[in-house]
Amino acid sequence: MSTLTATGITWTKHSRRILDDVSLEARSGAVLGLLGPNGAGKTSLLRILAGLRRPDSGTVRVDGTAIERIPRRRLARSLAIVEQLQEVHEDMTVEEAIALGRTPYRGTFEPLGADDRAAVEHALGATGMSAHRSRSWRTLSGGERQRAQFGRALAQQPRIVVLDEPTNHLDIRYQLDVLEMLRDESITVVAALHDLNLAARFCDRIVVLRDGEVCADGTPEDVVTPALIDDVYGVTAVVEQSPHTQAPIAVFLRVAR
Numbered sequence: 001m002s003t004l005t006a007t008g009i010t011w012t013k014h015s016r017r018i019l020d021d022v023s024l025e026a027r028s029g030a031v032l033g034l035l036g037p038n039g040a041g042k043t044s045l046l047r048i049l050a051g052l053r054r055p056d057s058g059t060v061r062v063d064g065t066a067i068e069r070i071p072r073r074r075l076a077r078s079l080a081i082v083e084q085l086q087e088v089h090e091d092m093t094v095e096e097a098i099a100l101g102r103t104p105y106r107g108t109f110e111p112l113g114a115d116d117r118a119a120v121e122h123a124l125g126a127t128g129m130s131a132h133r134s135r136s137w138r139t140l141s142g143g144e145r146q147r148a149q150f151g152r153a154l155a156q157q158p159r160i161v162v163l164d165e166p167t168n169h170l171d172i173r174y175q176l177d178v179l180e181m182l183r184d185e186s187i188t189v190v191a192a193l194h195d196l197n198l199a200a201r202f203c204d205r206i207v208v209l210r211d212g213e214v215c216a217d218g219t220p221e222d223v224v225t226p227a228l229i230d231d232v233y234g235v236t237a238v239v240e241q242s243p244h245t246q247a248p249i250a251v252f253l254r255v256a257r
């Protein structure tokens, strides 16, 4: 397992500061939820955390090594990202798309080996996509696509996975399934989520971004409070503790005036 840390991340685009001195730590094997209103900077931060974009200042480290010093192939073996609206351009089957996750382990044009096939089978099974393996990517529903994308990340056998709203197209069963799976797979996870209650139930820690700055960082109990929901989202809420899961549950009452 691995730790992913960000220190003092600043990113400016068109002279607008999108991220301002953001620091966080995704601890080994834990699930870190990234929350915040639309436009707060979650996607921008995730792309920096995954090494897809360089910040103007600040450092991202994987197990203490600055991410830009890790060769791309090695990084791809330890870190996978599932972005929103990630497309598979060619007309591939689900199985072929998931097998793309094996690219960092194979030479170009090298056929899948036994390890590759085992990883693809595991990913198909874990995401409930085995029965859909031969279907064309183009014919998948939004939720099926999301599961297959997640399967591709799992096939990569990463130690860290960065997910941008992994559950937004999923029905409740698969929302629970994906989040439970993330916990079971013992992977270090950073996931941008919009659903506060899902985040409170499944994350070990939650970081809240507002206007590109971290405005809260703590356990779900520390972070999911009426004061924060009012402050960050402008919504009046009550927060209770579920007698069933012990996690905080917010009930959103109205837009605060």
Ligand SMILES: Nc1ncnc2c1ncn2[C@@H]1O[C@H](COP(=O)(O)OP(=O)(O)OP(=O)(O)O)[C@@H](O)[C@H]1O
Pocket: 013, 014, 018, 036, 037, 038, 039, 040, 041, 042, 043, 044, 045
């Ligand atoms: N490449 C870019 N060029 C210019 N502005 C950008 C770029 N990428 C993001 N932004 C701006 O940065 C801000 C943060 O965007 P980002 O997508 O990171 O937010 P978010 O928290 O993921 O939002 P959402 O919840 O709506 O997905 C937005 O105002 C967005 O318009």
